[in-house]
Amino acid sequence: MVDAALSAARLSATQLGDIIPMVDDEQWELPSACDGWRVIDVVAHLGALAHEAVDPPAPDPGWPTNRERYHDLRVDERRGWSHAEVIDEWRSYTPRQLDLLESAQYSPQADELAEVRGLGVYPRHLFANMVAFNVLCHLRLDMLTPDGPLPFTLPAPTDGLVAPAIEFMLAGLPQMQGPELAATVDVPLVLKLTGPGATTVTVVPATGPGSQLSVVPGSAGSTQIESTAMEFISWGTTRKPWRQLCNVTGDVSAAEPFLDCLNII
Template identity: 50%
Template sequence: MTEAALRAARANVDEIAALIDWIGDDGWTRPSACAGWRVVDMIAHLGAVATSIVAPTPPDPDAPPMPAERERQHDVLVDRRRSWSVEEVVGEWRTNTPKLLAALAGLQQGEAAAKEVTLPGLGTYPQHMLANALAFDTFCHLRNDLLRPAGPLELDLPEPDDDRVRPAVEWMLAGLPQMQGPELTTTVVAPITLELDGPGATTVTVLPAEAGGLLGVVPGDGGDVRVRSSATAFVRWGTTRDGWREHATVVGRAELATPFLDTLNII
């Protein structure tokens, strides 16, 4: 299944733990590269995600309903922790992240691995791919929002390798047909091949949806229109942290790829 994704998630978590130990008092309130979130808010987000899975609390009947959009749900959870001290934020993350990793380890084999789970606003996936979701979330926030060159912090870590990038890209490609629904589906009218090189390299083709269905994402080269980029850059522009034109090249009829590339926004 996706034991490789679980290993990547564990490695990312270890690096986040090293970053937490390294951050000085003045580092916690620096703005991250995620608009509106400070460094401490980014750790609060990661802790909140772990808690929501391994130690969910009953809904407060007096609390306003969570917004339907997944990104806004994250904002709400972070906002609820803005009054917390750094120690409280880090304590939640340190307590529940190991529990989350242990829970994900139990979803890598047998019937539990193949059982499907629906994540509000994100789509439906086999449970073993939740390890990919964590690998993506930790990699993306650590490497793109916290650490330089885009983030405010500078910690000497090895360059991302295939073992780190590939599970994150796998999650992005699994979510691509589902996360935006018709907004993205209608932009693909001919096969578009994504050629991603470097660590995490892969080639897939995005196929137009059949009537009432979702886009297809299949391995290999299946289209005359090609979008070429590094896989690490795809993590940035595929999540709209950068514009795709900064990193990707279109070969073939650009007018067929541009609406798709302009709309894509994986979370």
């Protein structure tokens, strides 16, 4: 999925770049579907991430340890900026971020492990998946109709766009909530995702106190959680309630604590 992830990151960035000139000043100020952020704040978030990838800031012990609060901090730092300044940061740093992602697809960098504060540890090649996930999610779910306020449309998401995002979500699932999420899984839970980005994996219980869940390919349990992959991006990030989008079969009571707890950032 390495080449696919980089292609997905580039395509979603291009699609965002195509949407930006269509947005007027009033629309930038509308509330996005990302709680507490205006539409322009979503771009500020993506621009901040791109800037940090290119020019990492010195670590600050005062930063929030919670990743969502850290993102809020970076957005808040930009709330006094003009729309043009926010967009210029995103436009300036995103191409350089994508070039860095490309360089990380090859040895020796590709398999080097790197920590993402508050999210876990990942091989560097998976950072392209992370960006593919971020831009796809924020653009299509937070900014654009039907869930966001902007009345513009894009071509339907393809497997090439969705699958790399799902790969990152599944890599992050055991790590982002650690013992909190692991405590909710006592039996294997099959996650069947359909449509673009389709895959079937099993969430396997942790092997002991302090250990993580694991996610393995295929179906290895009698309790199944089914939704489309795009719906998973929505309910797996708590943008929408899982009960509206999932079909759970088998031991529903075994799946509910996991589904109630899951929050992929």
